[in-house]
Amino acid sequence: MGKLETIGFDADDTLWHNERVFRLTQERFANLLAGHADRERLEAELLDAETRNLAHYGYGVKGFVLSMIETAIEVTDKTVPAGVIAELLEAGRDMLDHPIELLPHAKDAVGALSKRYDLLLITKGDLLDQERKLAQSGLGELFDGVEIVSEKTTASYRAIFDRHGVAAKHSMMVGNSMKSDVLPVIEAGGWGTHVPSDLEWDWEHAPAPEGHPRFHVLEDLGGLADLVSTIS
Structure with missing residues (x-):
């Protein structure tokens, strides 16, 4: 043999x-929160949240969306509008529907x-x-x-x-x-x-x-x- x-x-x-779909969503995330933090801070805090949450949520879109929501809450000092949360959830659904x-x-x-x-x-x-x-x-x-x-x-x-x-x-x-x-x-x-x-x-x-x-x-x-x- x-x-x-x-x-x-x-x-x-x-x-x-796959990763480019995540990057597009991260761009959408940064635009939604541009009034609360600059792009560099948002990217750093999102990566920290993803890393921190791997043991809880694992890999994939759902964990990524939860990490975006957590980061949004943190950078807005818990004042993130419900509309932003709704858009992040919609972004996650778009990722799950994205064609291969x-x-x-x-x-x-x-x-x-x-x-x-x-x-x-x-x-x-x-x-x-x-x-x-x-x-x-x-x-x-x-x-x-x-x-x-x-x-x-x-x-x-x-x-x-x-x-x-x-x-x-x-x-x-x-x-x-x-x-x-x-x-x-x-x-x-x-x-x-x-x-x-x-x-x-x-x-x-x-x-x-x-x-x-x-x-x-x-x-x-x-x-x-x-x-x-x-x-x-």
């Missing part, structure tokens, strides 16, 4: 656009690899929203398993590989986040392939494991099938 048996894919900003747009080469890469390898979608976020996006993407039938987790850690990857009956050393994870998609998989004994996105949430930043034999970087998913074939 080849070195690789299973390929895991991140979803948001690896297979389809696949990233370049995503469909071809997943389709080509599905013919030779077991494919897993491993993603964080709200269960209903991630299921909606996968269904709209048209890629769902190409995956042998879908794992929606609260956090991507070395332990969670090992548990996923165990559930699917594959050793970490025969598994690769492909994603845009160094922190979530690459480093913990390499630590678990697998292969990590970083496909950077144009936009990345600050929380996901981490130094690359330069020189590690199981670490690779691709400009986009167009080179993934060739990379996997050289390893296998």
Whole structure:
């Protein structure tokens, strides 16, 4: 058997656009509260709120909306108008209804690899929203398993590989986040392939494991099938 048996894919900003939807909503948030705080302060306080709330709300749109509301309350000293809260809730609903747009080469890469390898979608976020996006993407039938987790850690990857009956050393994870998609998989004994996105949430930043034999970087998913074939 080849070195690789299973390929895991991140979803948001690896297979389809996601962060730019958050950035557009953050712009809407900043405009709504422009009379109460400057953009730099709003961005800093919103990031603080998101980070603080991850343990309570997890990842995804709903936690983001709650963090925006919390930040609005803080920067207005609890005087935020009900109309602003209503607009933030509406912004969240717009995010949840936003159509899926696949990233370049995503469909071809997943389709080509599905013919030779077991494919897993491993993603964080709200269960209903991630299921909606996968269904709209048209890629769902190409995956042998879908794992929606609260956090991507070395332990969670090992548990996923165990559930699917594959050793970490025969598994690769492909994603845009160094922190979530690459480093913990390499630590678990697998292969990590970083496909950077144009936009990345600050929380996901981490130094690359330069020189590690199981670490690779691709400009986009167009080179993934060739990379996997050289390893296998």
